[in-house]
Amino acid sequence: xxxxxxxxxxxxxxxxxxxxxxxxxxxxxxxxxxxxxxxxxxxxxxxxxxxxxxxxxxxxxxxxxxxxxxxxxxxxxxxxxxxxxxxxxxxxxxxxxxxxxxxxxxxxxxxxxxxxxxxxxxxxxxxxxxxxxxxxxxxxxxxxxxxxxxxxxxxxxxxxxxxxxxxxxxxxxxxxxxxxxxxxxxxxxxxxxxxxxxxxxxxxxxxxxxxxxxxxxxxxxxxxxxxxxxxxxxxxxxxxxxxxxxxxxxxxxxxxxxxxx
Amino acid sequence: xxxxxxxxxxxxxxxxxxxxxxxxxxxxxxxxxxxxxxxxxxxxxxxxxxxxxxxxxxxxxxxxxxxxxxxxxxxxxxxxxxxxxxxxxxxxxxxxxxxxxxxxxxxxxxxxxxxxxxxxxxxxxxxxxxxxxxxxxxxxxxxxxxxxxxxxxxxxxxxxxxxxxxxxxxxxxxxxxxxxxxxxxxxxxxxxxxxxxxxxxxxxxxxxxxxxxxxxxxxxxxxxx
Ligand SMILES: Nc1ncnc2c1ncn2[C@@H]1O[C@H](COP(=O)(O)OP(=O)(O)OP(=O)(O)O)[C@@H](O)[C@H]1O
Ligand SMILES: [Mg+2]
Numbered sequence: 001x002x003x004x005x006x007x008x009x010x011x012x013x014x015x016x017x018x019x020x021x022x023x024x025x026x027x028x029x030x031x032x033x034x035x036x037x038x039x040x041x042x043x044x045x046x047x048x049x050x051x052x053x054x055x056x057x058x059x060x061x062x063x064x065x066x067x068x069x070x071x072x073x074x075x076x077x078x079x080x081x082x083x084x085x086x087x088x089x090x091x092x093x094x095x096x097x098x099x100x101x102x103x104x105x106x107x108x109x110x111x112x113x114x115x116x117x118x119x120x121x122x123x124x125x126x127x128x129x130x131x132x133x134x135x136x137x138x139x140x141x142x143x144x145x146x147x148x149x150x151x152x153x154x155x156x157x158x159x160x161x162x163x164x165x166x167x168x169x170x171x172x173x174x175x176x177x178x179x180x181x182x183x184x185x186x187x188x189x190x191x192x193x194x195x196x197x198x199x200x201x202x203x204x205x206x207x208x209x210x211x212x213x214x215x216x217x218x219x220x221x222x223x224x225x226x227x228x229x230x231x232x233x234x235x236x237x238x239x240x241x242x243x244x245x246x247x248x249x250x251x252x253x254x255x256x257x258x259x260x261x
Numbered sequence: 262x263x264x265x266x267x268x269x270x271x272x273x274x275x276x277x278x279x280x281x282x283x284x285x286x287x288x289x290x291x292x293x294x295x296x297x298x299x300x301x302x303x304x305x306x307x308x309x310x311x312x313x314x315x316x317x318x319x320x321x322x323x324x325x326x327x328x329x330x331x332x333x334x335x336x337x338x339x340x341x342x343x344x345x346x347x348x349x350x351x352x353x354x355x356x357x358x359x360x361x362x363x364x365x366x367x368x369x370x371x372x373x374x375x376x377x378x379x380x381x382x383x384x385x386x387x388x389x390x391x392x393x394x395x396x397x398x399x400x401x402x403x404x405x406x407x408x409x410x411x412x413x414x415x416x417x418x419x420x421x422x423x424x425x426x427x428x429x430x431x432x433x434x435x436x437x438x439x440x441x442x443x444x445x446x447x448x449x450x451x452x453x454x455x456x457x458x459x460x461x462x463x464x465x466x467x468x469x470x471x472x473x474x475x476x477x478x479x480x481x482x483x484x485x486x
Contacts, residue, residue: 093405
């Protein structure tokens with residue numbers, strides 16, 4: 001049986017009095033790609049943020065490679081070095097160029113050697129097609145390019161797993177593809193990932209498993225083919241229906257001509 | 262014409278008195294600007310704290326200094342400090358004190374603005390790549406805050422320098438005060454005295470302030486790239 005990189009047990013998360021995650025359990029195997037979908041406000045971002053320690057949790061346990069990262073005294077900066085995260089908003093550091101953005105973590109947080117990291121960073125940049133932009137500043141890049149750099153920045157830390165939170169949600173449609181292709185490439189290489197997305201076609205293509213969340217709990221967990229073809233719950237069916245559009249025809253067959261421009 | 266100019270600046274100790282006035286202006290400006298920057302950073306950081314008491318205190322300080330004309334502050338400290346508290350401060354010290362109080366308040370507000378306008382995600386991105394909080398401050402927050410601060414700080418510096426002539430009213434012999442005295446004396450025999458003296462003072466202020474704003478334009482260009 002494959003080893004679990006991430007184990008979440010009975011996770012409870014509240015903001016003030018309001019509990020938004022109610023006892024969630026989830027295991028992620030090594031090399032597994034888990035896509036998390038669900039309606040807005042159901043707690044997808046909050047779940048990822050808890051895994052990365054950006055939100056304190058109220059109850060439950062999260063284990064990374066078998067070691068608890070929620071009980072006892074946790075050095076969060078060390079945990080986060082093992083978990084890469086890319087957010088929806090472009091979050092590059094605007095006062096640094098692309099290369100400096102990528103090197104900051106490996107050099108300062110991990111204390112690695114500049115020559116080694118720089119070579120790795122260049123290889124990664126080349127892979128996402130941005131080697132020629134290594135001296136550019138974020139303000140000179142398109143949204144899609146910024147997100148690809150953000151992914152490289154996270155990868156350069158050599159994380160155990162990657163978390164993606166709607167990384168294409170604020171991109172123009174023509175740039176979505178270039179970013180998703182990078183993530184597909186990572187899946188191909190066996191990177192362990194949790195991906196929150198609203199791109200259903202992408203979810204279908206990349207997921208080993210789809211998690212459908214609603215109201216702060218996991219409602220369904222299934223293989224993508226099964227989930228998209230035959231959702232088991234009404235809530236999931238309803239959610240998937242919001243991505244379908246009924247055809248609307250204004251023109252009747254007989255006066256088709258008038259509808260042509 | 263040259264004669265008349267020469268007679269103004271070369272007669273008596275006029276030129277050296279003007280230079281002494283300039284030294285006074287520079288002393289007040291440099292000391293109060295430097296103190297304001299340093300103290301302003303601390304007060305500004307305090308203004309981003311979550312402690313209600315600290316917030317209220319700094320807020321009141323800022324508002325009072327903002328609505329109070331500089332002149333009133335100068336009079337208040339110059340004429341009443343000694344009477345009420347028995348503190349004897351020289352006019353010069355009062356000038357530096359008042360300008361520092363004012364500059365600190367303005368600087369604090371600039372610092373607060375630079376910090377609070379930082380997108381929340383900047384800190385989180387720093388955390389996400391495993392930096393410690395102090396590394397985040399050092400490599401991400403402070404460099405960006407400094408860049409955001411710069412235009413306001415330059416503006417404040419030149420405004421403070423330009424406002425120093427108010428010390429005139431508490432009899433500090435700054436550049437303008439000395440110039441006015443010279444005009445009063447030489448003006449009787451030379452009708453052009455006020456033009457030449459104030460013209461020179463104009464030039465001196467320009468020479469002090471213009472490089473400062475050039476420097477800020479230079480830095481902004483450099484950081485923009
Ligand atoms: N910092 C916060 N303070 C208070 N409530 C919060 C905070 N962040 C999120 N919430 C609440 O927690 C719930 C879950 O939010 P979350 O952002 O995880 O949803 P989501 O599934 O990511 O939604 P979306 O698809 O819109 O991104 C929401 O009801 C939200 O209002
Ligand atoms: Mg979200």
